[in-house]
Amino acid sequence: xxxxxxxxxxxxxxxxxxxxxxxxxxxxxxxxxxxxxxxxxxxxxxxxxxxxxxxxxxxxxxxxxxxxxxxxxxxxxxxxxxxxxxxxxxxxxxxxxxxxxxxxxxxxxxxxxxxxxxxxxxxxxxxxxxxxxxxxxxxxxxxxxxxx
Amino acid sequence: xxxxxxxxxxxxxxxxxxxxxxxxxxxxxxxxxxxxxxxxxxxxxxxxxxxxxxxxxxxxxxxxxxxxxxxxxxxxxxxxxxxxxxxxxxxxxxxxxxxxxxxxxxxxxxxxxxxxxxxxxxxxxxxxxxxxxxxxxxxxxxxxxxxxxxxxxxxxxxxxxxxxxxxxx
Numbered sequence: 001x002x003x004x005x006x007x008x009x010x011x012x013x014x015x016x017x018x019x020x021x022x023x024x025x026x027x028x029x030x031x032x033x034x035x036x037x038x039x040x041x042x043x044x045x046x047x048x049x050x051x052x053x054x055x056x057x058x059x060x061x062x063x064x065x066x067x068x069x070x071x072x073x074x075x076x077x078x079x080x081x082x083x084x085x086x087x088x089x090x091x092x093x094x095x096x097x098x099x100x101x102x103x104x105x106x107x108x109x110x111x112x113x114x115x116x117x118x119x120x121x122x123x124x125x126x127x128x129x130x131x132x133x134x135x136x137x138x139x140x141x142x143x144x145x146x147x148x
Numbered sequence: 149x150x151x152x153x154x155x156x157x158x159x160x161x162x163x164x165x166x167x168x169x170x171x172x173x174x175x176x177x178x179x180x181x182x183x184x185x186x187x188x189x190x191x192x193x194x195x196x197x198x199x200x201x202x203x204x205x206x207x208x209x210x211x212x213x214x215x216x217x218x219x220x221x222x223x224x225x226x227x228x229x230x231x232x233x234x235x236x237x238x239x240x241x242x243x244x245x246x247x248x249x250x251x252x253x254x255x256x257x258x259x260x261x262x263x264x265x266x267x268x269x270x271x272x273x274x275x276x277x278x279x280x281x282x283x284x285x286x287x288x289x290x291x292x293x294x295x296x297x298x299x300x301x302x303x304x305x306x307x308x309x310x311x312x313x314x315x316x317x
Contacts, residue, residue, distance in 0.1 A: 036174060036283040038221050039277065047265070047278065047285050049281040054278055054285050056265040091264065145266040 001105040003108035005127075008096040009077065012061035018128070018135045019079060024100055025091070026050075026078040041136060042068075048093070050078060055093045058091065064117050073097050079117060081140035103130060122148060160211075166288070167257065169235055170250040172228070174219030175286040177211065177279055181292035184236040184243060186251055189227075192234055199302040202227055205234055205245050212236060212243040213302045219295075223301060227298065237293035246298075254281065261288065272297075 005021035032048035034057065035145040040046075047054050057076060062068055076134035077096045080089045111129040113120045113136055120127075123143055142148075165180040187205065192214050194203040200223045201213035214223040214234060231247040269275075273293040279286050293304040 016173075033284075036175070036219070036291075037264070037268050037285075038174065038219070039272065043269050047268075049280065049283065049285060052260045053279065054265075056267055058267055094157065097302070115155050143267060147267060147269050 002146065006103055006105045006137070006144035007100045008103050008130065009094070009100045011064070011066075011095075012074075012097055015061060015064060015066075016130075016135050017060070018103070018105070018137050019123070020137075021034045021102075023079050023081060023138075023140060024077060027096070027100060028076045028078065028093075032076060039130050043148075049074075049091070050091070053091050055091055056144060057093050057095065059095045060097065060123065060138075060143070061097075062122075063148060064119055075099075079087065079140055079144075081144065083141045085143050090141075090144065092140065094143075101126065105130075150237050150314055164256050165281075166254045166256055167235065168252045168254045168286070169246065169248045170252075171217060171246075171248050172230070175281075175284070177233075177259070177281075177286055177288045178237065178291050178294075179288075180253065182237050182239060184238045187234045187245075189247060192245075192247070196209065198302045201245075201298075205236065207236065207243065210243065212245050213233040213299070214245040214247060215298050215301075216247045223298070237253075237291045237295055239293045241292065241299055244295050244298045248284070256284070263266050 006018045007024040010016055011013055034046040034048050036046055044058045045057050046057045058109045060075050075096050076093050080091050105128050111127050113124055113127045113135050114134045120136050123138060125139040126137045127134050128141040151212050158221045163181050166177045167180050167183045169176045192203045192205050195270045198213045202216050204211040205214050215225045218224055231248045233248050233251050234250055235251055261277045263277055264275050273290055276288045276290045279288050
């Protein structure tokens with residue numbers, strides 16, 4: 001059974017999630033200059049320019065029901081994904097808490113999604129157990145490509 | 149404010165330009181071809197007879213409803229002190245006017261248009277796209293959809309403040 005690398009990220013409210021090794025591109029050292037987008041949903045109201053691209057800022061914790069306070073440990077991570085196999089790369093950003101951590105994962109760690117909040121079913125494509133806690137694997141194409 | 153300059157752009161140049169409307173610091177772009185004219189706010193006749201419009205502005209024989217909106221396109225019941233100009237928008241749904249703090253002409257060659265990210269909506273069609281302008285990102289509005297949305301708020305039924313014209317999410 002082979003191991004795969006994944007990035008585990010923290011979210012406000014002590015939530016954890018993971019993305020593939022090549023899906024996390026960059027963690028911004030400083031808060032970017034954000035631009036509001038009119039009539040956008042509360043959890044994703046702003047965009048910023050990054051390397052010539054316009055990236056939405058998605059606050060997963062807020063969407064999961066946590067309060068809007070970002071705290072001092074909030075960072076913006078830049079992620080990439082393909083909307084479908086063979087499609088060009090798309091980019092988006094998530095508000096994360098703390099520094100991402102690289103972990104090794106294999107199939108034996110597959111487990112059910114956290115029971116609460118139920119909305120993980122919308123955000124995640126799979127889940128693995130890490131240290132006795134389920135860690136949802138984010139479906140970035142769904143998160144950035146659809147109105148949740 | 150360049151009212152005269154805004155009102156005197158040649159017909160041939162209209163599609164190559166946008167109007168940048170600034171409301172509460174939020175910059176919004178609308179194709180200049182949809183701008184009928186820009187007038188001082190003093191020309192607005194305040195009235196409560198047109199639903200959630202704050203008044204009307206005269207255009208020949210017609211009275212166009214005038215709206216005060218905030219930076220997120222929510223209709224306001226009163227006029228903030230920073231509003232100085234009245235931008236008249238024409239569309240196939242009829243004319244409307246918006247009060248704004250500033251208005252400028254933008255050459256479209258200075259803009260880079262990008263689609264609205266899927267996670268940010270756009271289902272209501274109010275935004276055509278986003279635009280990168282001078283290192284900032286701004287919203288490009290659909291004049292047709294905006295006019296349709298605002299004109300639906302000019303009936304007496306639309307008057308109660310509890311209704312939300314553009315739909316709170």
